[in-house]
Amino acid sequence: MWIELTITRMKGFSRLTTIKDALNTFYETVHLERMPAETLRIISCLGRVLADDLTCPRDVPPFDRSAMDGYAVRAEDLYAASDTNPVVLALTETPSSIDSPPKETLNRGEAMKIATGAPIPVGASAVIMVEYTEETGPGKVEIHRPVTPGENVSARGEDVKAGQPILTAGSFLQPQDIGIMAALGLSEVSIVCRPRVAVLSNGNELVDVGIETVPGKIVDSNRPTILSLVKASGGEPVDLGITSDDRDLIAQKISRSLDSVDMVLVSGGTSVGEKDLLPGIVNSLGKPGVIVHGVAMRPGRPVALCALGLKPILLLPGFPVAAMMAYDVFAEPIMLKLMGARSRAHVRPTLRAAALRRVPSITGTRSFVRVLVMKKDGRTVFEPLRATGSGIISSMVRANGMLVIPENKEGVEEGEEAMITLLRPLEEDMMQ
Amino acid sequence: MWIELTITRMKGFSRLTTIKDALNTFYETVHLERMPAETLRIISCLGRVLADDLTCPRDVPPFDRSAMDGYAVRAEDLYAASDTNPVVLALTETPSSIDSPPKETLNRGEAMKIATGAPIPVGASAVIMVEYTEETGPGKVEIHRPVTPGENVSARGEDVKAGQPILTAGSFLQPQDIGIMAALGLSEVSIVCRPRVAVLSNGNELVDVGIETVPGKIVDSNRPTILSLVKASGGEPVDLGITSDDRDLIAQKISRSLDSVDMVLVSGGTSVGEKDLLPGIVNSLGKPGVIVHGVAMRPGRPVALCALGLKPILLLPGFPVAAMMAYDVFAEPIMLKLMGARSRAHVRPTLRAAALRRVPSITGTRSFVRVLVMKKDGRTVFEPLRATGSGIISSMVRANGMLVIPENKEGVEEGEEAMITLLRPLEEDMMQ
Numbered sequence: 001m002w003i004e005l006t007i008t009r010m011k012g013f014s015r016l017t018t019i020k021d022a023l024n025t026f027y028e029t030v031h032l033e034r035m036p037a038e039t040l041r042i043i044s045c046l047g048r049v050l051a052d053d054l055t056c057p058r059d060v061p062p063f064d065r066s067a068m069d070g071y072a073v074r075a076e077d078l079y080a081a082s083d084t085n086p087v088v089l090a091l092t093e094t095p096s097s098i099d100s101p102p103k104e105t106l107n108r109g110e111a112m113k114i115a116t117g118a119p120i121p122v123g124a125s126a127v128i129m130v131e132y133t134e135e136t137g138p139g140k141v142e143i144h145r146p147v148t149p150g151e152n153v154s155a156r157g158e159d160v161k162a163g164q165p166i167l168t169a170g171s172f173l174q175p176q177d178i179g180i181m182a183a184l185g186l187s188e189v190s191i192v193c194r195p196r197v198a199v200l201s202n203g204n205e206l207v208d209v210g211i212e213t214v215p216g217k218i219v220d221s222n223r224p225t226i227l228s229l230v231k232a233s234g235g236e237p238v239d240l241g242i243t244s245d246d247r248d249l250i251a252q253k254i255s256r257s258l259d260s261v262d263m264v265l266v267s268g269g270t271s272v273g274e275k276d277l278l279p280g281i282v283n284s285l286g287k288p289g290v291i292v293h294g295v296a297m298r299p300g301r302p303v304a305l306c307a308l309g310l311k312p313i314l315l316l317p318g319f320p321v322a323a324m325m326a327y328d329v330f331a332e333p334i335m336l337k338l339m340g341a342r343s344r345a346h347v348r349p350t351l352r353a354a355a356l357r358r359v360p361s362i363t364g365t366r367s368f369v370r371v372l373v374m375k376k377d378g379r380t381v382f383e384p385l386r387a388t389g390s391g392i393i394s395s396m397v398r399a400n401g402m403l404v405i406p407e408n409k410e411g412v413e414e415g416e417e418a419m420i421t422l423l424r425p426l427e428e429d430m431m432q
Numbered sequence: 433m434w435i436e437l438t439i440t441r442m443k444g445f446s447r448l449t450t451i452k453d454a455l456n457t458f459y460e461t462v463h464l465e466r467m468p469a470e471t472l473r474i475i476s477c478l479g480r481v482l483a484d485d486l487t488c489p490r491d492v493p494p495f496d497r498s499a500m501d502g503y504a505v506r507a508e509d510l511y512a513a514s515d516t517n518p519v520v521l522a523l524t525e526t527p528s529s530i531d532s533p534p535k536e537t538l539n540r541g542e543a544m545k546i547a548t549g550a551p552i553p554v555g556a557s558a559v560i561m562v563e564y565t566e567e568t569g570p571g572k573v574e575i576h577r578p579v580t581p582g583e584n585v586s587a588r589g590e591d592v593k594a595g596q597p598i599l600t601a602g603s604f605l606q607p608q609d610i611g612i613m614a615a616l617g618l619s620e621v622s623i624v625c626r627p628r629v630a631v632l633s634n635g636n637e638l639v640d641v642g643i644e645t646v647p648g649k650i651v652d653s654n655r656p657t658i659l660s661l662v663k664a665s666g667g668e669p670v671d672l673g674i675t676s677d678d679r680d681l682i683a684q685k686i687s688r689s690l691d692s693v694d695m696v697l698v699s700g701g702t703s704v705g706e707k708d709l710l711p712g713i714v715n716s717l718g719k720p721g722v723i724v725h726g727v728a729m730r731p732g733r734p735v736a737l738c739a740l741g742l743k744p745i746l747l748l749p750g751f752p753v754a755a756m757m758a759y760d761v762f763a764e765p766i767m768l769k770l771m772g773a774r775s776r777a778h779v780r781p782t783l784r785a786a787a788l789r790r791v792p793s794i795t796g797t798r799s800f801v802r803v804l805v806m807k808k809d810g811r812t813v814f815e816p817l818r819a820t821g822s823g824i825i826s827s828m829v830r831a832n833g834m835l836v837i838p839e840n841k842e843g844v845e846e847g848e849e850a851m852i853t854l855l856r857p858l859e860e861d862m863m864q
Contacts, residue, residue, distance in 0.1 A: 042656055043659060047664075061650070062645075062650075097636075098635065098636065098648065098650075099648050099649070100648060101647055101648045116751070117637065117650070119647075119648075160826045166826065166829060167829065174664075174856075175658075175661040175756070176657060176828035178657055178659075178660045179654070179656055179657030179752055180653070181641075181656075182651055182652065182653040182655075183651055183653035183826075187642030203530065204531035205530035209618070209619045210617075210619035213494075213617065216530065216531050216533045216551075217531070218493070218494075218530075218549070219614055224474055225607050225610055225614070228475070228606075228607035228611075229607040232478065232479075318548070319548070320611055320615070343856075346778050347781045347856065347857045349779045394492065394591045394615075396608035396611070397598060397612045423606070424603075424606075424775075425775035425779045
């Protein structure tokens with residue numbers, strides 16, 4: 001379970017937990033409860049997480065209806081119909097339209113004009129498309145093709161039968177889901193509340209964007225990034241601002257926020273060093289405190305998973321790329337668990353590509369390598385970005401893909417194929 | 433260019449345009465202008481479209497800084513350092529920390545304690561990680577490894593150099609993009625305004641969700657779906673409600689909305705039949721009116737691409753799946769063009785899978801088939817959903833993938849591999 005680092009003198013993290021063990025240990029220690037649900041009008045539900053399984057309250061469509069504009073007929077009347085031998089049927093007095101359902105029964109030798117979506121009259125077994133017909137005189141229609149029974153008819157319950165499961169609890173709702181809920185007559189549904197996630201940046205050197213920086217000061221880019229990530233994951237970000245390395249101030253900010261938020265993300269101040277205040281502060285605020293500190297991942301090693309009561313507190317590394325990776329590996333999965341979600345909010349595209357050059361990695365550590373995926377001589381290839389220090393936020397912008405090298409693998413060889421997760425579209429996909 | 437249908441009697445659409453020709457004809461007729469830009473605080477820019485190319489205003493990082501906690505050293509002092517032969521260096525009086533940059537120059541035989549992110553002192557060429565060192569006495573540090581020049585140093589401009597292009601106009605901004613903009617000191621950027629897209633449903637039979645339906649009435653599921661699609665595509669949906677098949681009322685709703693919206697989507701009333709009012713109404717309202725009516729796609733055939741002045745008016749089919757497909761093929765690409773976007777808002781995952789049974793299609797028509805993708809005996813396979821009429825909205829919810837069969841292909845054979853676009857996650861992806 002523990003990977004002992006065999007470095008002669010390891011004054012840093014003496015033991016690093018694997019990502020999998022870190023998450024398991026966290027979940028075993030903190031028995032997260034799913035967020036409560038709220039009732040929302042369906043039009044407000046796009047991108048939200050469904051709280052309960054949804055079954056169909058009634059048949060859809062509620063009656064047999066026509067799938068085409070044409071004539072409702074008895075299929076057996078037309079079995080011999082063709083261009084050379086058209087069959088002539090008698091038109092019923094009134095047509096079947098959507099807003100005035102048919103009252104007449106269709107008898108042998110009759111045809112009833114019918115609109116798309118209109119109810120099929122009693123006696124009819126199929127609809128012949130208007131394209132294969134001709135009204136040759138008053139009350140008469142000539143049919144040029146046979147139909148099979150059921151043809152161009154949407155049968156009652158064909159779309160969904162009453163009692164049938166439709167959507168599973170934990171689904172992020174998509175436009176078509178909103179549509180089916182409307183079709184089922186559901187004007188409101190039960191939705192998991194968004195977890196409120198507080199985001200705090202820590203560091204004497206940090207200033208807010210828009211403030212002129214002076215030597216020794218740098219702009220806090222982690223907070224805007226992480227606030228945006230929380231939003232993209234389906235949470236409600238709460239901005240706690242920047243704190244200097246002041247123990248009391250940080251402790252106060254975290255403990256006060258706990259009254260109104262469900263989770264706290266702090267970046268910076270988590271390395272093992274003189275200024276690594278955060279783990280100590282969290283431990284001083286309550287139980288269980290720090291659960292895992294130091295994970296066998298690169299970048300992102302100094303991450304700490306903590307909790308105060310049932311509220312997760314994650315200490316993310318200060319370096320931007322490391323913070324993003326730690327968010328991706330720990331913060332988002334924990335948020336999804338809080339939401340009871342069955343997947344991430346957006347399916348991530350992956351593709352297989354061949355390495356243009358060797359990508360080294362350390363055995364026992366999961367490596368996240370920013371890569372550039374491209375087409376070359378008809379093949380899909382990738383190369384790791386050269387500058388990939390964890391402070392190099394531009395690598396996340398220049399890269400269009402992420403290569404994950406698992407713990408049990410030592411690098412990817414030149415020419416070897418690997419799965420790449422796409423961060424940006426490869427090329428224009430405007431026209432299918 | 434035109435596909436002549438060879439049906440004996442075609443009272444419906446006499447000619448069907450291919451999807452590609454339909455879009456080209458539309459763009460040649462309507463010279464769309466990109467939406468104007470607005471200036472927004474970067475924290476509000478997630479998922480929005482960048483209006484102008486962004487280049488870096490200054491070097492990032494702005495100075496050489498340490499990538500690790502450790503000691504700034506001259507690499508040449510340590511070339512022989514090892515566990516058995518550690519090199520002892522003299523500690524400088526003050527360390528280099530992020531908020532107090534070093535004032536001293538580092539001389540031969542000296543080491544300066546340095547924090548991650550702190551400026552590298554003049555004279556130093558590398559940083560040795562704290563793990564490979566030991567402070568053996570006051571003012572002394574023992575080093576157990578050599579370093580190469582530049583090791584653990586993030587050089588000035590290594591992340592981004594002043595003047596370097598960073599983000600391209602037309603990109604949908606992601607969390608990491610917000611981060612780099614902050615790192616560059618940009619508190620506001622120029623963002624393309626969201627196109628306002630009016631959504632109208634047409635049909636005597638339609639009632640709003642929440643209203644008790646009576647025989648002959650059905651719930652309007654298209655409007656909630658299309659309003660959600662517009663939002664997901666990056667537009668601002670404007671709900672115009674339901675109209676009955678009343679020429680004057682429809683004309684009034686469309687022409688009034690044009691003062692305040694950039695595009696109009698109407699569903700229903702577009703087939704060639706008695707109640708197909710919409711094309712006539714649009715033509716009566718101005719030029720160019722109907723540009724293309726009837727497209728060689730299935731479902732979605734009755735779609736019409738129109739415009740009044742420079743404002744696109746799309747007439748989508750009334751049947752839900754057909755409406756969604758026509759939205760996907762025409763409405764979203766046109767909206768993306770209005771936004772000057774280089775891709776869709778979300779990259780769509782695709783995968784290769786083998787057909788479990790034959791999927792028929794009509795040559796000359798592009799077919800959109802809802803499929804269920806699954807793993808079976810280690811292979812990725814798919815099968816088309818049985819009920820796939822264009823009125824079958826549940827097929828869009830039950831399906832997890834979409835198979836597109838191009839115009840020049842007649843179906844997909846059993847066992848044949850095809851590319852499937854995923855509509856939902858295949859399995860849980862909570863832990864990477």
